[in-house]
Amino acid sequence: xYSECRGTLGRSKEEKKVIxxxxxxxxxxxxxxxxxxxxxxxxxxxxxxxxxxxxxSREELLSVLxxxxxxxxxxxxxxxxxxxxxYRSVExxxxxxxxxxxxxxxxxxxxxxxxxSYVNSVTFEEEKSVPLPEGLVLVEEFVSPDEEAVLLAAIDxxxxxxxxxxxKSLKHRRVKHYGFEFRYDNNNVDKDKPLRAGLPDECxxxxxxxxxxxLISIMPDQLTVNQYxxxxxxPPHVDTHSAFEETIISLSLGAKTVMEFRHPDGRLVPVxxxxxxxxxxxxxxxxxxxxxxxxxxxxxxxxCSPHSPASDLGTNRNLTLSKRxxxxxxxxxxxRHEPCCCAFPSTxxxxxxxxxxxxxxxxxxxxxxxxxxxTRLEEEYVHRVYNAIASHFSSTRHSPWPxxxxxxxxxxxxxxLADVGCGNGKYLGVNPELITVGCDRSNALxxxxxxxxxxxxxSDALSVxxxxxxxxxxxxxxxxxxxxxPERRLAAVRELTRILRPKGQALIYVWAFEQExxxxxxxxxxxxxxxxxxxxKWTNSKLSVHTNRTAFNTQDLLVPCHxxxxxxxxxxxxxxENGQVPVFHRYYHVFQxxxxxxxxxxxAGVRVCRSYHDxxxxxxxxxxx
Amino acid sequence: xxxxxxxxxxxxxxGVTKGYPLLIKAxxxxxxxxxxxxxxVSRMIPKLEWSALVQAAEELGHRQDLPxxxxxxxxTNEEFLKKVHRIxxxxxxxxxxxxxxxxGREFPISRGIPNMLLNEDEA
Numbered sequence: 001x002y003s004e005c006r007g008t009l010g011r012s013k014e015e016k017k018v019i020x021x022x023x024x025x026x027x028x029x030x031x032x033x034x035x036x037x038x039x040x041x042x043x044x045x046x047x048x049x050x051x052x053x054x055x056x057s058r059e060e061l062l063s064v065l066x067x068x069x070x071x072x073x074x075x076x077x078x079x080x081x082x083x084x085x086x087y088r089s090v091e092x093x094x095x096x097x098x099x100x101x102x103x104x105x106x107x108x109x110x111x112x113x114x115x116x117s118y119v120n121s122v123t124f125e126e127e128k129s130v131p132l133p134e135g136l137v138l139v140e141e142f143v144s145p146d147e148e149a150v151l152l153a154a155i156d157x158x159x160x161x162x163x164x165x166x167x168k169s170l171k172h173r174r175v176k177h178y179g180f181e182f183r184y185d186n187n188n189v190d191k192d193k194p195l196r197a198g199l200p201d202e203c204x205x206x207x208x209x210x211x212x213x214x215l216i217s218i219m220p221d222q223l224t225v226n227q228y229x230x231x232x233x234x235p236p237h238v239d240t241h242s243a244f245e246e247t248i249i250s251l252s253l254g255a256k257t258v259m260e261f262r263h264p265d266g267r268l269v270p271v272x273x274x275x276x277x278x279x280x281x282x283x284x285x286x287x288x289x290x291x292x293x294x295x296x297x298x299x300x301x302x303x304c305s306p307h308s309p310a311s312d313l314g315t316n317r318n319l320t321l322s323k324r325x326x327x328x329x330x331x332x333x334x335x336r337h338e339p340c341c342c343a344f345p346s347t348x349x350x351x352x353x354x355x356x357x358x359x360x361x362x363x364x365x366x367x368x369x370x371x372x373x374x375t376r377l378e379e380e381y382v383h384r385v386y387n388a389i390a391s392h393f394s395s396t397r398h399s400p401w402p403x404x405x406x407x408x409x410x411x412x413x414x415x416x417l418a419d420v421g422c423g424n425g426k427y428l429g430v431n432p433e434l435i436t437v438g439c440d441r442s443n444a445l446x447x448x449x450x451x452x453x454x455x456x457x458x459s460d461a462l463s464v465x466x467x468x469x470x471x472x473x474x475x476x477x478x479x480x481x482x483x484x485x486p487e488r489r490l491a492a493v494r495e496l497t498r499i500l501r502p503k504g505q506a507l508i509y510v511w512a513f514e515q516e517x518x519x520x521x522x523x524x525x526x527x528x529x530x531x532x533x534x535x536x537k538w539t540n541s542k543l544s545v546h547t548n549r550t551a552f553n554t555q556d557l558l559v560p561c562h563x564x565x566x567x568x569x570x571x572x573x574x575x576x577e578n579g580q581v582p583v584f585h586r587y588y589h590v591f592q593x594x595x596x597x598x599x600x601x602x603x604a605g606v607r608v609c610r611s612y613h614d615x616x617x618x619x620x621x622x623x624x625x
Numbered sequence: 626x627x628x629x630x631x632x633x634x635x636x637x638x639x640g641v642t643k644g645y646p647l648l649i650k651a652x653x654x655x656x657x658x659x660x661x662x663x664x665x666v667s668r669m670i671p672k673l674e675w676s677a678l679v680q681a682a683e684e685l686g687h688r689q690d691l692p693x694x695x696x697x698x699x700x701t702n703e704e705f706l707k708k709v710h711r712i713x714x715x716x717x718x719x720x721x722x723x724x725x726x727x728x729g730r731e732f733p734i735s736r737g738i739p740n741m742l743l744n745e746d747e748a
Contacts, residue, residue, distance in 0.1 A: 414668025414672070435672065443738070446738050447736065447738065450736070450737050455626070457630070458740040458741060459741040460748075463637050464637070465634050465635055465636065465637045467635045
């Protein structure tokens with residue numbers, strides 16, 4: 001990390017002009033933040049682009065600033081792309097501005113240009129220190145560096161069931177269980193099937209120390225080891241009440257991280273977990289608050305001396321950025337054999353709570369294993385979303401795909417065409433010689449079709465209320481990838497073939513896993529849009545949230561979209577936090593090459609007569625016998 | 626919902642074998658003016674279930690003098706084609722419901738849109 005020593009001194013006229021322009025631009029941005037700059041020199045200066053919010057740490061910024069003038073105070077508001085500097089005198093501030101304006105700062109791989117302006121005053125509220133959730137205790141330096149090394153070496157990752165390379169490519173945190181296996185499909189433990197490997201012997205000294213210190217009274221019999229790389233996390237959750245006894249202890253090894261505790265009433269408490277520290281969860285912190293680690297590469301932590309409390313993230317003073325490193329946690333728990341009878345029934349599965357996961361929409365679902373689960377998943381992550389975003393969705397889908405139009409244009413005049421999953425009716429009017437009828441699961445979208453003068457009705461693609469063999473042709477464009485089990489996807493194809501008359505043809509389009517084909521990147525990838533809103537990138541072993549406009553790395557995923565319509569029916573519980581727009585997630589199963597053909601091959605009485613890749617989709621044309 | 630669409634719809638309630646045609650109970654019907662295209666109408670006729678169309682027209686009180694059976698050489702019979710055009714494409718049910726003839730299950734029509742979604746136990 002270095003900084004170029006070039007302020008406005010010794011710059012050409014052109015360079016000064018550019019800098020002046022940029023400064024002016026920065027004033028507009030700052031105004032939106034409620035910061036008024038002034039052309040008259042004062043002791044207080046705002047440094048645009050020198051903020052925690054754009055990846056600049058306190059140390060990096062101080063290093064650049066102090067090369068010019070001595071700094072009296074530096075305030076870096078969290079999440080903001082600017083900082084406030086106060087100098088000893090107005091003269092000092094003037095000199096700093098002259099020297100530092102337009103100065104480049106090298107932060108990690110980014111070269112950042114700083115723009116300084118005077119401000120009238122810097123006021124920030126002194127926030128009170130936020131207390132830890134009830135029942136939470138953090139003990140620092142619980143193990144020595146030697147003990148840490150022994151524990152880390154005790155984990156044999158290669159003997160775990162998952163394929164290591166698959167894990168790495170899927171960007172999931174690594175997990176290993178001892179004693180009993182924790183299952184992620186039902187968030188519970190198989191209490192009748194203890195694992196062959198009990199807790200490793202290397203853990204005994206640590207556990208004995210816990211008992212001796214009075215942190216636990218019973219020896220745990222279950223251990224989950226989680227390894228997080230930078231950028232990985234775990235979604236907010238409450239550990240299943242019925243699975244484990246009250247006290248849960250978690251030893252953090254390797255790099256420090258920030259764990260966030262959330263209370264049902266919305267309070268959020270971030271807690272720094274330094275390496276070699278032990279976290280003890282009891283009471284509310286164990287039973288009521290959720291805990292999670294946001295997948296990030298940097299955390300905001302106090303820029304403190306080693307002796308100040310690590311948990312003191314409550315005040316906004318003196319924060320800096322801490323780059324994440326590899327962290328391994330050892331979470332020890334005792335299996336519970338009786339139902340839980342805690343004082344927190346709202347989050348207790350023994351006392352009737354639906355799920356141990358927080359009720360917020362931020363906990364991602366798992367892949368369904370039965371029809372009822374599939375229906376629920378699709379209701380939440382397909383139907384409700386389309387109904388909520390119908391008008392926005394419709395406005396972004398107005399260009400019919402050429403290959404689909406071509407298929408439609410080849411149909412003889414007077415052919416009866418069914419568009420199953422017609423959306424906003426994009427294809428219903430393409431060939432006016434056809435007798436078309438559309439159907440869609442979304443009432444809101446069908447209304448748009450009817451408003452446009454098309455005939456459409458509301459129905460499910462798994463049960464289309466059209467008579468058998470009544471259609472000359474049908475199309476299903478970007479529909480079947482919303483079904484969450486292979487059986488349902490097959491049933492959808494069966495319905496399409498049922499309504500076809502003999503020799504009738506069906507055209508099916510589904511989103512492809514392979515977005516690049518024949519060295520051609522699909523339009524979806526080509527347009528790189530910077531998405532500042534996207535904070536939610538959890539991964540779990542089942543359904544991950546996709547980052548838009550990038551290649552897919554799993555087949556079953558949730559794709560975020562932001563509702564930017566002014567009048568949105570927020571049917572979903574997604575509440576805007578910090579003024580952000582609600583993020584809706586749509587479930588997709590993206591198809592691999594050959595998968596759609598193979599699916600259609602399972603349907604009797606129909607054959608695939610053409611299959612191709614079109615703009616990031618796998619496509620087939622089926623013909624009924 | 627136009628009668629052309631109604632002619633294609635059927636009840637898909639589980640276990641029902643005679644779900645076609647659906648009975649129409651209309652509370653609001655509208656007649657629009659749609660451009661007459663004789664070739665288009667003529668091509669539609671072979672795709673239709675004629676008796677179901679006549680029954681539907683009756684139920685709506687718009688049968689007028691639509692014959693109970695298809696006339697021969699309808700392709701060239703412009704008068705006939707005009708009658709078919711009117712009943713198929715100009716008469717529209719805006720509010721009401723469609724009823725399964727076997728199970729009695731009613732599917733609502735609202736703002737011209739039939740909602741054919743089944744409950745979990747009917748699918």
